[in-house]
Amino acid sequence: MASPRHAPLSTCTVAAVNFAPVDDDKHATVEKMIDNVREAGRQGADLVVFPENAIPGPEACTCRDVGGPCPAHLEDAETIPGPMTDAVQKVAHEFDLYVCFGMAEADADDPGVLYKAAAVVGPDGALGSYRKVHLGTLPWVTEGITYRPGDSLPVFPTRFGGIGVQICYDFWFNPELTRILALKGAQLIVNCAGSFEAPGRKDTMTATAVARAAENLVYTVTSNSTGGPGDANRYSGSELTSSKRASVFTGNSLITGPAFPRFGEVLAQAGDMEEIVFATLSGDRLARWDAVFPWPEWRRGRLKGASELIAREFADALSEPETS
Secondary structure (H helix, E strand, O other): OOOOOOOOOOOEEEEEEEEOOOOOOHHHHHHHHHHHHHHHHHOOOOEEEOOOOOOOOOOOOOHHHHOOOOHHHHHHOEOOOOHHHHHHHHHHHHHOOEEEEEEEEEOOOOOOOEEEEEEEEEOOEEEEEEEOOOOOOOOOOOHHHHOEOOOOOOEEEEOOEEEEEEEOHHHHOOHHHHHHHHHOOOOEEEEEEOOEOOOOHHHHHHHHHHHHHHHHOOEEEEEEEEEOOOOOOOEEOOEEOOOOOOOOEEOOOEEEEEEOOEEEEEEEEOOOOOEEEEEEEOHHHHHHHHHOOOHHHHHHOOOHHHHHHHHHHHHHHHHOOOOO
16 A cells, blocks of 8 residues: 555565663764664564663753753754764664664754754664654653654665654644655554653553554554653652653653454554564555555545545634633
């Protein structure tokens, strides 16, 4: 069901890393990432996925005070391509694989503009970046003032097919993005996540990842952060009142997809410790749905009117005045 712009998915092995960066040390973190890529490559991975903020930002941040990217964030950010992606490319070339990881991207034309990005690196260099669209806001997180939101939904060409990339909130709470990427031909959706612990969080992560796979008949790969010292002030009674994001991350990296005749199931799942989980994805298995449920073809054909209705109603709903 890939669009004409992207070849159908071929068989590939993907690896999702439950990962904890080295706090406030991006160079040590890159070396730790490279060790994980080597291990995944030795186990036959074609794509290795790391979390949002896999390359850690500064521990001491004043973005809240300055109302924008602080000097520490500006110093830590890099362009894509840049030194960090060049370092990852070397090991990607060594094992002939692709790597996707979260980092702070500096705009090549204006280094004062930063994006919360996921870099996509292949054996021959950086393919580009996905920039997070849905940024969190104060008082919970500073990313809405530190970073500019992304303005595109690219599909990255790889030797095993086109992949779409999202970052955390984009994937968990905004199903429109996965649907659009699938319509654009992505049959594998990567989610670089930074999901922290909350009551029932593992269950909701798992259910949502399976739902995204089932809704769009695609594979999904989520890599999430794990560990962290915690934040005792994040709860007050029954309300979330802290101005800081909880820093205990839940892990639970997972790989999901349809397995005909099932619409969606968990193919691999991590716990809450650092580890790598693997799954081999079959383009032939995915293609079994073409004969019975070719929904992208329907959306462009017999359901085109419904597609236009949805687009129109969506635009109309957004044009309505806000109510208090």
